[in-house]
Amino acid sequence: MELKDFMQNFAAQFDETAPSEFTPTTEFKKLAEWSSILALSVIAMADEEYNVQVKGDDIRNSGTIEDLYNIVKSRM
């Protein structure tokens, strides 16, 4: 799994945030569009694309997209 692909899959869950906003160091929970439903959408993306179970604490403990990528990668 490449970070670039993960970022694309992550960004695809958002409707209103510009693609340029997504970088490895983006603090995703500070994005205006971030919501509890988007959290579920990201969990579903990890399940469907990578067959990895992301839990609530993983989201809560991740600051950046790369933090979450590292969690998903470590479980593959």
Next chain:
Amino acid sequence: MAYLEIKNVRIAGFSAAVPEKVIENNSLSLFNEDEAASFIATTGVERRHVANEFLVSDLCYEACERMIKDLNWQKEDIDALILVTQGPDYILPATACILQNRLGLSQECYSMDISLGCSGWVYGLSVASGLLSSGSMKKALLLAGDTTHATSPEDKSSYPLFGTAGTVTALEFKEGAEGFKYHFATDGSGYEAIIIPDGGFRNQFSEKSLEVVEIEPGIKRSRLQLVLNGMDVFAFGISKAPQTVNKLIEKYNLNKDEIDYFVFHQANKYMNERIRKKLGIDPGKHPYSLKNFGNTSSASIPLTILTELKDAVTQGKHTFICCGFGVGLSWGSVWFETDKIVCSDVVEI
């Protein structure tokens, strides 16, 4: 591997009882207007039957009386009474024992409670069908239901989701009946994902148990009330529900296209739709009762069959795969066939 096949038992009928009182989610003071619309769109829950003056035992009692009458069964012929609930009348004795007497059933009756929630109907069905399969016992009532007593009215993550219902699934021994095929699974490492922390023997009731704490804006509860970790439950559900259904299909070489209905625990529409799509199930084969009843825990599968499929299942033969998943964490699935079963009108009390 937790597979089980039970033969010579059939479902004879379904009944249910709910409180007459209905709470509309778009009128809750917990939500502003936008939040209510968003919640309803996401969960599919518009309204719920809720009234704390009724316990699960009260609802199941009414549903049992109706079921026995509609089936024209004699009470002395009922050999087993199984109650699946997380809301017993007392810590002890088992509520099923109280109901045996209240219903006027014979003392020659196998009665017990099973402490499970959203997966519970599947597990209860395995116990009840297993008891009947040898033919020594001929008739059983499987009761399943929960109330919202332990849900904080100030918790918008759980209160607007759950509804109250008590259901009855009537089972009988029938030589040659195809019976039931099951798969079960458990992951107790997730026990804190859905929990009432205090009031049992691990964390006994104390003054601190009553303290209402603000967890985050819109979520206030005490330690005697339900904690629902939505993200963990979602991650669990979208992974394990499709997994158990696929295991069942593979183990018993079932043809998915030949299954008439897939009735799954009614968690919330967002999660259930993910599960349905992952399994490639046609929406027409996957009914919901969420809109008018909410998430009714162990009652949700029989309540959905009763309210959404009544016209179909009272006529002809139909095949089902049902799947329960939730608190425990516990999950399981079952295949069965119905043939002109009796479906009582839902009782409102």
